[in-house]
Amino acid sequence: MSTTVATNLPVLDIAPYMAGEAGAAERLAAELREINETIGFMTIIGHGVPAELTAATFEQAARFHALPTDDKLAVKVNLQMQGYLPMRGSTTRTSTLSTNNKPNENEAFFIKRVVGEPGDNDGRWPADLPGFREVALQYYDAMDDLAQKLMPLYALALGLPADYFADKCDKPLTGLRLTHYPPVAYGSDQYGIAPHSDSSFITLLAQNKVPGLQVKTRDGSWIDAEVIENSFVVNTGDVLHRWTNGRFLSTPHRAFNTAPTARYAIPFFFHPNPDTLIDCLPGCEVAGEAPRYPAMTTEEYMAWFRGRNYDHVRKEKGEAPEQPAAAAE
Numbered sequence: 001m002s003t004t005v006a007t008n009l010p011v012l013d014i015a016p017y018m019a020g021e022a023g024a025a026e027r028l029a030a031e032l033r034e035i036n037e038t039i040g041f042m043t044i045i046g047h048g049v050p051a052e053l054t055a056a057t058f059e060q061a062a063r064f065h066a067l068p069t070d071d072k073l074a075v076k077v078n079l080q081m082q083g084y085l086p087m088r089g090s091t092t093r094t095s096t097l098s099t100n101n102k103p104n105e106n107e108a109f110f111i112k113r114v115v116g117e118p119g120d121n122d123g124r125w126p127a128d129l130p131g132f133r134e135v136a137l138q139y140y141d142a143m144d145d146l147a148q149k150l151m152p153l154y155a156l157a158l159g160l161p162a163d164y165f166a167d168k169c170d171k172p173l174t175g176l177r178l179t180h181y182p183p184v185a186y187g188s189d190q191y192g193i194a195p196h197s198d199s200s201f202i203t204l205l206a207q208n209k210v211p212g213l214q215v216k217t218r219d220g221s222w223i224d225a226e227v228i229e230n231s232f233v234v235n236t237g238d239v240l241h242r243w244t245n246g247r248f249l250s251t252p253h254r255a256f257n258t259a260p261t262a263r264y265a266i267p268f269f270f271h272p273n274p275d276t277l278i279d280c281l282p283g284c285e286v287a288g289e290a291p292r293y294p295a296m297t298t299e300e301y302m303a304w305f306r307g308r309n310y311d312h313v314r315k316e317k318g319e320a321p322e323q324p325a326a327a328a329e
Protein backbone atom coordinates (compact mmCIF):
# COMPACT_ATOMS: atom_id res chain seq x y z
CA MET A 1 0.00 0.00 0.00
CA SER A 2 1.51 3.34 -0.97
CA THR A 3 1.90 6.16 1.49
CA THR A 4 -1.10 8.40 1.89
CA VAL A 5 -1.77 11.68 3.63
CA ALA A 6 -4.92 12.24 5.60
CA THR A 7 -6.52 15.27 4.01
CA ASN A 8 -10.04 16.49 4.18
CA LEU A 9 -12.02 16.39 1.01
CA PRO A 10 -13.73 19.73 0.38
CA VAL A 11 -16.77 20.06 2.63
CA LEU A 12 -20.01 21.47 1.28
CA ASP A 13 -22.75 22.45 3.73
CA ILE A 14 -25.96 22.22 1.73
CA ALA A 15 -28.30 23.16 4.61
CA PRO A 16 -28.93 26.72 3.32
CA TYR A 17 -29.91 25.34 -0.06
CA MET A 18 -32.11 22.64 1.45
CA ALA A 19 -33.83 25.37 3.48
CA GLY A 20 -34.47 27.38 0.30
CA GLU A 21 -32.30 30.33 1.33
CA ALA A 22 -32.02 32.98 -1.39
CA GLY A 23 -28.80 32.75 -3.39
CA ALA A 24 -27.69 29.48 -1.73
CA ALA A 25 -28.17 27.36 -4.87
CA GLU A 26 -26.03 29.65 -7.01
CA ARG A 27 -23.30 29.92 -4.38
CA LEU A 28 -23.14 26.17 -3.80
CA ALA A 29 -23.28 25.47 -7.53
CA ALA A 30 -20.17 27.61 -8.04
CA GLU A 31 -18.37 25.62 -5.33
CA LEU A 32 -19.60 22.35 -6.79
CA ARG A 33 -18.22 23.31 -10.17
CA GLU A 34 -14.81 24.13 -8.75
CA ILE A 35 -14.74 20.84 -6.80
CA ASN A 36 -15.79 18.77 -9.77
CA GLU A 37 -13.25 20.35 -12.05
CA THR A 38 -10.41 19.82 -9.61
CA ILE A 39 -10.96 16.74 -7.42
CA GLY A 40 -14.38 15.25 -8.18
CA PHE A 41 -14.92 14.23 -4.56
CA MET A 42 -16.49 16.13 -1.67
CA THR A 43 -18.09 15.64 1.69
CA ILE A 44 -21.57 17.04 2.14
CA ILE A 45 -23.15 17.99 5.43
CA GLY A 46 -26.49 19.61 6.21
CA HIS A 47 -28.20 17.04 3.96
CA GLY A 48 -31.16 16.26 6.22
CA VAL A 49 -30.82 12.45 6.13
CA PRO A 50 -31.40 11.21 9.69
CA ALA A 51 -28.22 9.80 11.23
CA GLU A 52 -30.31 7.00 12.79
CA LEU A 53 -31.44 5.80 9.37
CA THR A 54 -27.87 5.63 8.10
CA ALA A 55 -26.76 3.81 11.26
CA ALA A 56 -29.66 1.37 10.94
CA THR A 57 -28.65 0.61 7.35
CA PHE A 58 -25.06 -0.13 8.37
CA GLU A 59 -26.48 -2.48 11.01
CA GLN A 60 -28.64 -4.26 8.44
CA ALA A 61 -25.62 -4.66 6.17
CA ALA A 62 -23.79 -6.36 9.04
CA ARG A 63 -26.80 -8.61 9.78
CA PHE A 64 -27.04 -9.71 6.18
CA HIS A 65 -23.38 -10.56 5.83
CA ALA A 66 -23.44 -12.48 9.13
CA LEU A 67 -25.89 -14.97 7.59
CA PRO A 68 -24.62 -18.45 6.69
CA THR A 69 -23.12 -18.49 3.18
CA ASP A 70 -25.86 -20.82 1.92
CA ASP A 71 -28.55 -18.34 2.93
CA LYS A 72 -26.73 -15.62 1.04
CA LEU A 73 -26.21 -17.84 -1.99
CA ALA A 74 -29.97 -18.47 -2.03
CA VAL A 75 -30.32 -14.86 -3.22
CA LYS A 76 -27.36 -14.88 -5.57
CA VAL A 77 -26.97 -11.90 -7.85
CA ASN A 78 -28.74 -11.85 -11.23
CA LEU A 79 -27.64 -10.22 -14.47
CA GLN A 80 -29.32 -6.95 -13.48
CA MET A 81 -27.08 -6.85 -10.41
CA GLN A 82 -29.77 -7.58 -7.83
CA GLY A 83 -28.85 -9.87 -4.95
CA TYR A 84 -25.73 -11.32 -3.39
CA LEU A 85 -22.32 -11.11 -5.02
CA PRO A 86 -20.06 -13.62 -3.26
CA MET A 87 -16.65 -12.88 -1.88
CA ARG A 88 -14.20 -12.16 -4.71
CA GLY A 89 -17.02 -12.19 -7.30
CA SER A 90 -15.83 -8.98 -8.94
CA THR A 91 -12.59 -7.96 -10.51
CA THR A 92 -12.11 -4.42 -11.65
CA ARG A 93 -11.64 -4.54 -15.39
CA THR A 94 -13.09 -1.30 -16.72
CA SER A 95 -10.27 0.47 -15.02
CA THR A 96 -7.03 1.41 -16.66
CA LEU A 97 -5.84 2.49 -13.26
CA SER A 98 -4.14 -0.62 -12.08
CA THR A 99 -2.78 -3.78 -13.48
CA ASN A 100 -4.06 -5.92 -10.64
CA ASN A 101 -5.47 -9.23 -11.64
CA LYS A 102 -6.81 -10.25 -8.28
CA PRO A 103 -10.47 -10.18 -7.36
CA ASN A 104 -11.76 -7.61 -4.89
CA GLU A 105 -11.67 -8.72 -1.25
CA ASN A 106 -15.32 -8.01 -0.58
CA GLU A 107 -18.80 -9.47 -0.84
CA ALA A 108 -21.90 -7.38 -1.46
CA PHE A 109 -25.67 -7.34 -1.53
CA PHE A 110 -27.21 -5.23 -4.31
CA ILE A 111 -30.64 -3.68 -4.33
CA LYS A 112 -32.09 -2.11 -7.45
CA ARG A 113 -35.52 -0.65 -7.41
CA VAL A 114 -37.47 0.76 -10.29
CA VAL A 115 -39.06 4.10 -9.43
CA GLY A 116 -42.77 3.68 -8.74
CA GLU A 117 -42.47 -0.05 -8.11
CA PRO A 118 -42.51 -1.62 -4.66
CA GLY A 119 -38.92 -2.82 -4.71
CA ASP A 120 -39.12 -6.58 -5.05
CA ASN A 121 -35.44 -6.81 -6.10
CA ASP A 122 -36.37 -9.71 -8.40
CA GLY A 123 -37.44 -11.65 -5.32
CA ARG A 124 -33.91 -11.50 -3.99
CA TRP A 125 -34.40 -10.77 -0.32
CA PRO A 126 -32.94 -12.93 2.42
CA ALA A 127 -35.39 -15.17 4.25
CA ASP A 128 -35.55 -14.88 8.05
CA LEU A 129 -34.10 -11.40 8.29
CA PRO A 130 -37.05 -9.37 9.51
CA GLY A 131 -36.69 -5.63 9.04
CA PHE A 132 -33.83 -5.88 6.54
CA ARG A 133 -35.88 -5.08 3.45
CA GLU A 134 -37.85 -2.32 5.18
CA VAL A 135 -34.78 -0.48 6.45
CA ALA A 136 -32.87 -0.89 3.19
CA LEU A 137 -35.78 0.47 1.17
CA GLN A 138 -36.32 3.36 3.56
CA TYR A 139 -32.67 4.28 3.17
CA TYR A 140 -33.01 3.84 -0.60
CA ASP A 141 -35.89 6.36 -0.57
CA ALA A 142 -33.80 8.83 1.38
CA MET A 143 -30.90 8.47 -1.09
CA ASP A 144 -33.21 8.83 -4.09
CA ASP A 145 -34.57 11.98 -2.57
CA LEU A 146 -31.17 13.45 -1.76
CA ALA A 147 -29.80 12.70 -5.23
CA GLN A 148 -32.80 14.38 -6.85
CA LYS A 149 -32.34 17.44 -4.65
CA LEU A 150 -28.72 17.69 -5.76
CA MET A 151 -29.58 17.64 -9.47
CA PRO A 152 -30.37 21.39 -9.76
CA LEU A 153 -26.99 22.18 -8.18
CA TYR A 154 -25.21 20.07 -10.81
CA ALA A 155 -27.23 21.74 -13.59
CA LEU A 156 -26.42 25.24 -12.30
CA ALA A 157 -22.77 24.26 -11.84
CA LEU A 158 -22.69 23.49 -15.56
CA GLY A 159 -24.35 26.76 -16.52
CA LEU A 160 -27.58 24.96 -17.41
CA PRO A 161 -31.14 25.76 -16.26
CA ALA A 162 -31.78 24.36 -12.76
CA ASP A 163 -34.33 21.85 -14.09
CA TYR A 164 -32.10 20.63 -16.94
CA PHE A 165 -31.67 17.10 -15.57
CA ALA A 166 -35.26 16.78 -14.30
CA ASP A 167 -36.79 14.90 -17.24
CA LYS A 168 -33.53 13.04 -17.91
CA CYS A 169 -33.30 11.66 -14.39
CA ASP A 170 -36.93 11.25 -13.29
CA LYS A 171 -36.87 7.44 -13.66
CA PRO A 172 -33.25 6.97 -12.74
CA LEU A 173 -31.27 3.76 -12.74
CA THR A 174 -30.26 3.55 -9.12
CA GLY A 175 -28.68 0.97 -6.91
CA LEU A 176 -27.74 0.44 -3.29
CA ARG A 177 -24.77 -1.73 -2.50
CA LEU A 178 -24.17 -3.16 0.97
CA THR A 179 -20.55 -4.22 0.98
CA HIS A 180 -18.63 -6.26 3.53
CA TYR A 181 -14.86 -6.03 3.66
CA PRO A 182 -13.49 -8.58 6.10
CA PRO A 183 -10.14 -7.84 7.73
CA VAL A 184 -7.49 -9.01 5.29
CA ALA A 185 -3.72 -9.04 5.25
CA TYR A 186 -3.49 -7.63 1.75
CA GLY A 187 -0.85 -8.94 -0.60
CA SER A 188 0.59 -6.86 -3.38
CA ASP A 189 -2.04 -5.72 -5.87
CA GLN A 190 -4.76 -6.80 -3.50
CA TYR A 191 -7.55 -4.48 -2.40
CA GLY A 192 -10.87 -4.37 -0.59
CA ILE A 193 -11.94 -2.68 -3.80
CA ALA A 194 -9.27 -1.97 -6.37
CA PRO A 195 -8.68 1.50 -7.85
CA HIS A 196 -11.69 2.42 -9.96
CA SER A 197 -13.98 5.23 -10.89
CA ASP A 198 -17.72 4.71 -10.40
CA SER A 199 -19.96 4.18 -13.39
CA SER A 200 -22.62 6.50 -11.94
CA PHE A 201 -23.75 10.09 -12.51
CA ILE A 202 -23.02 10.60 -8.81
CA THR A 203 -22.40 8.27 -5.89
CA LEU A 204 -23.58 9.01 -2.35
CA LEU A 205 -21.43 7.20 0.16
CA ALA A 206 -22.50 7.40 3.79
CA GLN A 207 -19.64 8.33 6.05
CA ASN A 208 -17.92 5.26 7.33
CA LYS A 209 -16.85 4.92 10.95
CA VAL A 210 -14.13 2.53 9.85
CA PRO A 211 -11.66 4.38 7.62
CA GLY A 212 -10.35 2.78 4.46
CA LEU A 213 -11.46 4.94 1.51
CA GLN A 214 -8.66 6.57 -0.44
CA VAL A 215 -8.97 9.07 -3.26
CA LYS A 216 -6.44 9.73 -5.99
CA THR A 217 -5.68 13.39 -6.57
CA ARG A 218 -4.65 14.86 -9.90
CA ASP A 219 -1.00 14.94 -8.86
CA GLY A 220 -1.18 11.16 -8.54
CA SER A 221 -1.07 10.88 -4.75
CA TRP A 222 -3.59 8.90 -2.74
CA ILE A 223 -5.30 10.66 0.17
CA ASP A 224 -7.34 9.17 2.97
CA ALA A 225 -10.93 10.39 3.15
CA GLU A 226 -11.27 11.61 6.69
CA VAL A 227 -14.16 10.56 8.86
CA ILE A 228 -16.65 13.37 9.38
CA GLU A 229 -19.67 12.55 11.50
CA ASN A 230 -23.04 12.28 9.74
CA SER A 231 -21.78 13.25 6.30
CA PHE A 232 -21.86 11.79 2.82
CA VAL A 233 -18.94 11.51 0.49
CA VAL A 234 -20.28 12.46 -2.93
CA ASN A 235 -18.34 11.82 -6.09
CA THR A 236 -18.82 12.20 -9.80
CA GLY A 237 -19.00 8.98 -11.77
CA ASP A 238 -18.17 8.07 -15.36
CA VAL A 239 -21.61 8.95 -16.74
CA LEU A 240 -21.31 12.59 -15.67
CA HIS A 241 -17.67 12.62 -16.73
CA ARG A 242 -18.64 11.50 -20.22
CA TRP A 243 -21.69 13.77 -20.33
CA THR A 244 -19.52 16.79 -19.49
CA ASN A 245 -16.99 15.80 -22.14
CA GLY A 246 -14.46 15.10 -19.42
CA ARG A 247 -14.89 18.43 -17.64
CA PHE A 248 -16.21 16.98 -14.37
CA LEU A 249 -13.71 14.50 -13.02
CA SER A 250 -14.60 10.91 -12.30
CA THR A 251 -11.91 10.43 -9.75
CA PRO A 252 -10.23 7.11 -8.99
CA HIS A 253 -10.61 5.73 -5.52
CA ARG A 254 -10.04 2.47 -3.71
CA ALA A 255 -10.71 0.95 -0.30
CA PHE A 256 -9.01 -1.36 2.13
CA ASN A 257 -10.01 -2.69 5.48
CA THR A 258 -7.00 -2.56 7.71
CA ALA A 259 -9.06 -2.59 10.91
CA PRO A 260 -9.09 -5.79 12.94
CA THR A 261 -12.88 -5.94 12.55
CA ALA A 262 -15.31 -6.04 9.65
CA ARG A 263 -15.83 -2.94 7.54
CA TYR A 264 -19.10 -2.21 5.75
CA ALA A 265 -19.88 0.38 3.09
CA ILE A 266 -23.31 1.40 1.78
CA PRO A 267 -22.82 3.37 -1.46
CA PHE A 268 -25.82 4.55 -3.43
CA PHE A 269 -25.29 4.87 -7.17
CA PHE A 270 -27.44 7.31 -9.11
CA HIS A 271 -27.64 7.18 -12.91
CA PRO A 272 -29.90 9.03 -15.37
CA ASN A 273 -32.95 7.30 -16.91
CA PRO A 274 -32.02 4.17 -18.89
CA ASP A 275 -32.97 5.79 -22.21
CA THR A 276 -31.25 9.13 -21.54
CA LEU A 277 -28.63 9.75 -24.18
CA ILE A 278 -25.28 10.62 -22.70
CA ASP A 279 -24.05 13.03 -25.31
CA CYS A 280 -21.80 16.05 -24.78
CA LEU A 281 -23.83 18.58 -22.71
CA PRO A 282 -24.44 22.08 -24.06
CA GLY A 283 -21.53 24.26 -23.00
CA CYS A 284 -19.09 21.35 -22.57
CA GLU A 285 -17.96 21.24 -26.20
CA VAL A 286 -14.37 22.16 -26.91
CA ALA A 287 -14.11 24.45 -29.94
CA GLY A 288 -12.62 22.71 -32.93
CA GLU A 289 -12.69 19.28 -31.29
CA ALA A 290 -15.05 16.36 -31.65
CA PRO A 291 -16.69 15.15 -28.39
CA ARG A 292 -14.30 12.89 -26.50
CA TYR A 293 -16.84 10.11 -25.94
CA PRO A 294 -19.31 8.51 -28.32
CA ALA A 295 -22.97 9.10 -27.47
CA MET A 296 -24.54 6.16 -25.61
CA THR A 297 -27.70 5.72 -23.58
CA THR A 298 -27.31 5.07 -19.86
CA GLU A 299 -28.57 1.54 -20.42
CA GLU A 300 -26.03 0.81 -23.15
CA TYR A 301 -23.25 2.16 -21.02
CA MET A 302 -24.23 0.07 -18.00
CA ALA A 303 -24.54 -3.12 -20.04
CA TRP A 304 -20.99 -2.64 -21.25
CA PHE A 305 -19.77 -1.88 -17.77
CA ARG A 306 -21.31 -4.97 -16.15
CA GLY A 307 -20.04 -7.27 -18.85
CA ARG A 308 -16.55 -6.08 -18.12
CA ASN A 309 -16.52 -6.30 -14.34
CA TYR A 310 -18.77 -9.02 -13.05
CA ASP A 311 -17.76 -12.58 -13.64
CA HIS A 312 -21.30 -14.01 -13.55
CA VAL A 313 -22.33 -11.61 -16.33
CA ARG A 314 -19.29 -12.57 -18.43
CA LYS A 315 -20.04 -16.25 -18.01
CA GLU A 316 -23.64 -15.81 -19.12
CA LYS A 317 -22.43 -14.01 -22.23
CA GLY A 318 -19.97 -16.81 -22.92
CA GLU A 319 -16.96 -14.61 -22.32
CA ALA A 320 -13.89 -15.95 -20.64
CA PRO A 321 -12.69 -14.25 -17.49
CA GLU A 322 -10.29 -11.71 -18.83
CA GLN A 323 -7.24 -10.07 -17.46
CA PRO A 324 -8.67 -7.93 -14.79
CA ALA A 325 -8.19 -4.36 -13.73
CA ALA A 326 -11.70 -2.91 -10.16
CA ALA A 327 -15.08 -1.52 -10.66
CA ALA A 328 -18.12 -0.50 -8.86
CA GLU A 329 -21.58 0.54 -9.79
Ligand SMILES: O=C(O)CCC(=O)C(=O)O
Pocket residue numbers: 177179193198205208212213253254255264265267327328329
Ligand atom coordinates in the same frame (compact mmCIF):
# COMPACT_ATOMS: atom_id res chain seq x y z
O1 LIG B 1 -15.74 1.18 0.65
C1 LIG B 1 -15.69 2.36 0.33
O2 LIG B 1 -15.49 3.26 1.16
C2 LIG B 1 -15.86 2.78 -1.11
C3 LIG B 1 -16.60 1.79 -1.95
C4 LIG B 1 -16.64 2.15 -3.39
O3 LIG B 1 -15.87 2.93 -3.87
C5 LIG B 1 -17.67 1.56 -4.27
O4 LIG B 1 -18.37 0.61 -3.85
O5 LIG B 1 -17.77 2.02 -5.41
Ligand SMILES: [Fe+2]
Pocket residue numbers: 196197198203253328
Ligand atom coordinates in the same frame (compact mmCIF):
# COMPACT_ATOMS: atom_id res chain seq x y z
FE1 LIG C 1 -16.50 3.52 -5.87
